[in-house]
Amino acid sequence: MDSDAFSSILSTLFVASLVLFLLYRYMTSTFTYFSERGIPGPKPIPIFGNLWGIWRVSLPDHDRNLVKKYGKIFGYFDGSNPSLWVTDPEFIKAIFVKDFDHFTNRRNITFESKVVRRMVSSARGQEWKDIRSSITPAFTTGKIKRLIPLLGERVFLTEGFQFFIRLLENLIKERKESEQKYQDFVEAATETITDYTKEVDGKSSVLFLLAGFDTTATTLTNIIFLLALNPEIQNRLHQEIKNKLKISGEVNHDILIDFPYIDQVINEVLRVYPPVPRVERECNKDVTYNGIEIKKGTMITVPSFALHYDPDSGAPITKLNVTRTLFFRLEWGLRNCVGMRFAMEEIKIALCTIVSQFRFFRVRETPMQFDKGFIQVTQPVNAIVGIERRPTLAEPQQQTETEK
Numbered sequence: 412m413d414s415d416a417f418s419s420i421l422s423t424l425f426v427a428s429l430v431l432f433l434l435y436r437y438m439t440s441t442f443t444y445f446s447e448r449g450i451p452g453p454k455p456i457p458i459f460g461n462l463w464g465i466w467r468v469s470l471p472d473h474d475r476n477l478v479k480k481y482g483k484i485f486g487y488f489d490g491s492n493p494s495l496w497v498t499d500p501e502f503i504k505a506i507f508v509k510d511f512d513h514f515t516n517r518r519n520i521t522f523e524s525k526v527v528r529r530m531v532s533s534a535r536g537q538e539w540k541d542i543r544s545s546i547t548p549a550f551t552t553g554k555i556k557r558l559i560p561l562l563g564e565r566v567f568l569t570e571g572f573q574f575f576i577r578l579l580e581n582l583i584k585e586r587k588e589s590e591q592k593y594q595d596f597v598e599a600a601t602e603t604i605t606d607y608t609k610e611v612d613g614k615s616s617v618l619f620l621l622a623g624f625d626t627t628a629t630t631l632t633n634i635i636f637l638l639a640l641n642p643e644i645q646n647r648l649h650q651e652i653k654n655k656l657k658i659s660g661e662v663n664h665d666i667l668i669d670f671p672y673i674d675q676v677i678n679e680v681l682r683v684y685p686p687v688p689r690v691e692r693e694c695n696k697d698v699t700y701n702g703i704e705i706k707k708g709t710m711i712t713v714p715s716f717a718l719h720y721d722p723d724s725g726a727p728i729t730k731l732n733v734t735r736t737l738f739f740r741l742e743w744g745l746r747n748c749v750g751m752r753f754a755m756e757e758i759k760i761a762l763c764t765i766v767s768q769f770r771f772f773r774v775r776e777t778p779m780q781f782d783k784g785f786i787q788v789t790q791p792v793n794a795i796v797g798i799e800r801r802p803t804l805a806e807p808q809q810q811t812e813t814e815k
């Protein structure tokens with residue numbers, strides 16, 4: 412090899428190494444963010460940060476293990492972006508409630524679709540405030556009551572989200588061209604958010620589906636699964652529903668009044684299996700809490716499963732303790748779940764209807780499993796239970812196996 416060729420190879424190698432080195436420096440430049448502040452956390456790797464391998468594990472287990480290892484406040488990297496993980500209740504309250512103005516937004520994700528981009532859950536700053544204040548009136552008690560006779564089979568529909576987007580687009584288009592009144596969810600929602608609807612060409616009702624559909628259906632699945640594993644709680648719930656039905660004759664809004672046990676059961680299931688696995692906020696101003704400095708742009712992540720569990724008890728939780736009340740559920744300050752009351756009403760109506768007609772029982776020992784990898788809603792993938800039809804109120808009452 413002549414000396415020109417040799418020096419050309421050398422300079423190519425040098426430039427390539429320099430580029431790789433600069434790239435590496437660039438990709439890892441944020442990795443000292445937490446160590447400089449004395450905050451513990453798992454060691455990140457270039458490109459992935461702490462995300463490597465996350466697609467192979469279940470998010471609830473992954474998050475609980477991290478909190479068990481690193482404690483109530485630690486640093487994590489989504490790629491090269493620092494995110495402070497918090498399960499300390501006082502810290503959470505400071506961020507979500509007291510200093511809400513510095514933590515108004517969720518993660519900034521660029522969506523292609525204008526409709527999805529402007530959903531209340533992904534909207535930011537003033538735009539979020541405008542959308543949120545225009546949809547809140549859709550969730551008054553009166554409107555929720557009006558919607559509940561309409562639920563029934565819709566709660567159990569399992570078609571894809573895209574299908575609903577198309578369906579709603581067509582539905583709203585048809586409604587615009589018709590004078591007819593339907594008194595249903597689409598109408599109630601579009602009535603209250605007329606300004607927003609105009610702006611995005613009638614597609615805004617979609618926002619309720621993404622946040623509200625999977626969470627509610629998942630919660631119902633989880634309740635049924637845990638009732639099957641906790642027959643004494645199922646029996647008491649069934650007995651209370653039966654007593655209510657003896658008076659009212661049918662499942663409706665009124666039987667839910669003065670029925671604290673059903674709230675206790677639902678709340679406890681939401682603690683054990685929270686459908687939204689992580690709740691996030693983005694910091695928009697440098698702040699310091701108890702000596703912990705949070706720079707503008709840092710994400711705050713609250714891992715729900717780890718927050719709701721005692722990290723020291725490693726066992727899978729299947730035992731419901733309906734007397735437990737102290738946990739965060741949907742109450743996360745001003746940007747909390749806008750559909751909370753609607754969801755509770757919807758779940759209670761469905762639960763009264765189902766539990767009054769069917770008994771659920773354990774068919775095998777396998778604990779609940781969840782989808783692996785990044786998920787917005789922790790969907791159960793192994794919630795198998797036995798079902799037995801109960802006698803109707805009019806039929807002679809026979810005791811089921813567990814009631815004997």
Ligand code: HEM
Nearest residue numbers: 531532619622623626627630687743746747748749750754
């Ligand atoms: C059991 C059912 C449900 C659960 C567990 C649930 C849970 C949550 C959670 C944890 C959040 C995030 C709160 C935060 O960031 O602080 C949220 C936000 C939200 N939820 Fe729900 N949700 C449920 C049902 C519903 C329903 C039925 C609707 C609509 C009809 C709905 C609409 C929304 C919306 C629009 C947001 C975003 C609010 C905003 O950014 O202003 N959710 N939900």
